[in-house]
Amino acid sequence: MMIQDRDAGRRFFVEVWQKYHAAEQLQALEALVLDIILQHPEYHDMLGRENESLESEFTAEMGVTNPFLHMGMHIALKEQVDTDRPAGIKAVYQSLLKKSHNAHELEHRIMECLGESLWLAQKNNIMPDENAYLESVRKLR
Numbered sequence: 001m002m003i004q005d006r007d008a009g010r011r012f013f014v015e016v017w018q019k020y021h022a023a024e025q026l027q028a029l030e031a032l033v034l035d036i037i038l039q040h041p042e043y044h045d046m047l048g049r050e051n052e053s054l055e056s057e058f059t060a061e062m063g064v065t066n067p068f069l070h071m072g073m074h075i076a077l078k079e080q081v082d083t084d085r086p087a088g089i090k091a092v093y094q095s096l097l098k099k100s101h102n103a104h105e106l107e108h109r110i111m112e113c114l115g116e117s118l119w120l121a122q123k124n125n126i127m128p129d130e131n132a133y134l135e136s137v138r139k140l141r
Contacts, residue, residue, distance in 0.1 A: 010053055013037065016037065017034075017044075020034050033075065036074045036075055040070070040071060070111075073111045074111070077107055077111060092138055109140050110137050113133060113136040
């Protein structure tokens with residue numbers, strides 16, 4: 001799921017939530033997004049308030065998690081596992097899942113590794129190091 005514009009990305013989540021409540025048929029990507037939304041009931045009220053969803057700022061300084069970034073990282077991780085990119089992530093994920101028995105919590109742990117990898121790349125103005133990311137995921141137990 002590649003969205004370059006913050007408002008368009010947020011609008012997509014809101015529209016999926018609206019379609020769900022209107023019992024409209026969803027496209028495959030929308031169904032994936034809905035699955036992530038349903039796993040996060042703490043965001044449901046916010047998604048139901050379209051203007052607030054589109055206009056709110058979520059910064060670390062405010063001490064709040066950006067719900068769109070959080071759900072987007074779940075989607076990114078699912079896409080990584082589905083496409084096995086970086087190579088080996090699918091096998092590592094499946095191995096960790098056998099040990100954890102809680103896919104959602106495992107995703108949160110892996111997302112910490114992904115977030116760190118993205119932060120380092122942005123900080124150093126380089127592409128994310130897939131090997132270092134994959135190695136950090138391998139170290140999870």
